[in-house]
Amino acid sequence: MNDKHQDLVQTMFPSDGSGIKPYEWMISPTRQRQWIDEKGIFLWLAFFFSEIGAGLYFMSLFYSYKPGLVLGWLITLVLGGVIHMLYLGNPKRAWRMIMKPNTSELSRGIWIIGIFAAMGFLQMVTPGGFNAVFNVIMGILCLLIISHGFATMNVIKALPAWNSTIVLPLSIISGIWVGHQLLQLMFALSGNAAVVSGMEVWAAAFFLIYFLCMLLYAWGTWHSSETAKASVKRMMAGELKQITHVGVGVLAILVPLILTLIMWGGSTNGFLIFLRLVSVCAGDLAIRYLIMKSAVYRPLI
Amino acid sequence: MPRWGMVIDVKRCIACWGCTIACKEEHFLPPGVFFNRVLIGESGKFPTSSKLIYPILCNHCSDAACVEACPTGATYVREDGIVAIDDEKCVGCRACMVSCPYQQRTYYDENVTKREYFPGQGKTEMEIIGEKLYPFKLGTVIKCNFCSERLEDGMKKGLTPGKDEDASPACVNICPVGARIFGDLDDPSSEINRLIMEKKGKQLRKEFGTEPAVYYID
Numbered sequence: 001m002n003d004k005h006q007d008l009v010q011t012m013f014p015s016d017g018s019g020i021k022p023y024e025w026m027i028s029p030t031r032q033r034q035w036i037d038e039k040g041i042f043l044w045l046a047f048f049f050s051e052i053g054a055g056l057y058f059m060s061l062f063y064s065y066k067p068g069l070v071l072g073w074l075i076t077l078v079l080g081g082v083i084h085m086l087y088l089g090n091p092k093r094a095w096r097m098i099m100k101p102n103t104s105e106l107s108r109g110i111w112i113i114g115i116f117a118a119m120g121f122l123q124m125v126t127p128g129g130f131n132a133v134f135n136v137i138m139g140i141l142c143l144l145i146i147s148h149g150f151a152t153m154n155v156i157k158a159l160p161a162w163n164s165t166i167v168l169p170l171s172i173i174s175g176i177w178v179g180h181q182l183l184q185l186m187f188a189l190s191g192n193a194a195v196v197s198g199m200e201v202w203a204a205a206f207f208l209i210y211f212l213c214m215l216l217y218a219w220g221t222w223h224s225s226e227t228a229k230a231s232v233k234r235m236m237a238g239e240l241k242q243i244t245h246v247g248v249g250v251l252a253i254l255v256p257l258i259l260t261l262i263m264w265g266g267s268t269n270g271f272l273i274f275l276r277l278v279s280v281c282a283g284d285l286a287i288r289y290l291i292m293k294s295a296v297y298r299p300l301i
Numbered sequence: 302m303p304r305w306g307m308v309i310d311v312k313r314c315i316a317c318w319g320c321t322i323a324c325k326e327e328h329f330l331p332p333g334v335f336f337n338r339v340l341i342g343e344s345g346k347f348p349t350s351s352k353l354i355y356p357i358l359c360n361h362c363s364d365a366a367c368v369e370a371c372p373t374g375a376t377y378v379r380e381d382g383i384v385a386i387d388d389e390k391c392v393g394c395r396a397c398m399v400s401c402p403y404q405q406r407t408y409y410d411e412n413v414t415k416r417e418y419f420p421g422q423g424k425t426e427m428e429i430i431g432e433k434l435y436p437f438k439l440g441t442v443i444k445c446n447f448c449s450e451r452l453e454d455g456m457k458k459g460l461t462p463g464k465d466e467d468a469s470p471a472c473v474n475i476c477p478v479g480a481r482i483f484g485d486l487d488d489p490s491s492e493i494n495r496l497i498m499e500k501k502g503k504q505l506r507k508e509f510g511t512e513p514a515v516y517y518i519d
């Protein structure tokens with residue numbers, strides 16, 4: 001077998017255990033690849049940036065904090081949008097994605113992002129933009145964008161690990177949690193100690209809800225079907241276990257828990273907030289990666 | 302207007318992979334791309350285990366998950382029930398591939414086109430001709446189309462799909478044991494409707510609610 005042939009076989013059926021043998025395809029639970037492998041990795045990043053940008057925008061609404069709005073708006077549209085385009089095979093035709101909002105979650109997402117871009121811009125340039133009407137509309141749009149990535153995955157019935165009821169609450173709370181952390185760091189950098197300290201109460205609450213949603217997702221997926229259980233097993237014992245242990249166990253749960261306990265009662269510190277933000281972002285990326293990477297299709301026979 | 306469908310008799314199938322090869326030949330499919338596959342598995346435990354042989358292809362579902370997921374309308378159900386892809390509209394988002402419970406779609410990109418049937422020796426004349434005769438668009442999704450070109454050409458000549466070879470899918474023509482029967486699901490007197498009724502034809506993974514047009518009998 002020459003090198004090229006080996007490359008082909010390696011591409012189709014990797015020997016590192018991440019793949020399956022040719023004769024096992026759709027006979028044993030078969031992993032989805034399109035939305036995480038190769039260029040699919042862009043989608044993972046695009047969903048993440050859209051989510052944290054919208055999360056930051058959402059939290060900034062409660063504090064009427066314009067720099068937060070601007071940064072959130074830019075992260076969602078520039079980082080999220082550009083990375084989405086990098087993923088597409090034919091990005092020049094991307095405008096066509098507005099065509100099917102009645103059935104396609106992707107199409108609905110494009111509409112929501114378009115409205116968010118226009119309304120967000122209007123809110124930022126309008127004097128007195130933090131009025132109740134703008135805030136409610138933008139708040140709803142932010143929540144829709146935060147949940148858009150997981151909503152796109154959630155509607156796919158063929159992948160039981162994604163078709164779980166807790167996927168949407170998990171995505172919403174993770175967006176709010178990361179957005180909150182970003183905003184808290186922005187306030188810390190601007191020297192607004194009183195607000196930073198006050199935000200710590202919400203940090204503890206969001207972290208607790210986030211942690212519960214993660215537990216509920218794992219528990220619900222494990223008990224929903226044999227195929228969904230196979231996804232959880234892949235996270236816990238397969239080739240993804242290191243990401244689960246380090247990414248979720250340490251970065252998403254343990255480090256934020258310790259730092260939140262240290263800052264309990266509002267005794268905040270700029271460096272610790274920065275440290276927690278880095279850990280929370282890495283943890284959130286790990287959770288998204290695991291959910292996307294571990295999803296398997298139900299065997300056909 | 303007919304609604305095309307297929308019946309596959311799994312008791313007749315001998316897993317010769319003739320359908321897989323005929324399909325690759327018909328559509329000049331590059332290495333690693335299959336519109337037709339044969340799944341071989343087992344059910345039960347020894348000594349009462351039995352072997353399962355399931356030839357699979359796009360199910361041309363009437364309530365297709367891929368059609369719902371497609372954000373551009375590139376994937377659509379034709380009037381004759383064939384699920385087709387308009388490669389001019391496809392943006393390559395692969396939502397259809399992820400949502401298909403049967404995993405019958407392939408993303409056609411540089412990774413696919415660079416493959417050679419004889420790696421390291423360059424593309425054969427057959428492969429080069431194939432790329433010209435049956436071109437796929439880069440960055441789009443491809444899949445089985447029930448050999449719609451054969452069906453249309455044949456019908457223009459007055460032939461009947463499912464009966465005349467020149468108007469039937471390649472996988473149906475090649476099957477040496479006649480395990481594949483092609484025909485009109487909307488015609489109550491068609492052979493496939495008779496088989497579905499008499500032998501209680503089953504759709505694969507019916508629980509997904511996609512209403513496949515491919516039925517299995519045994």
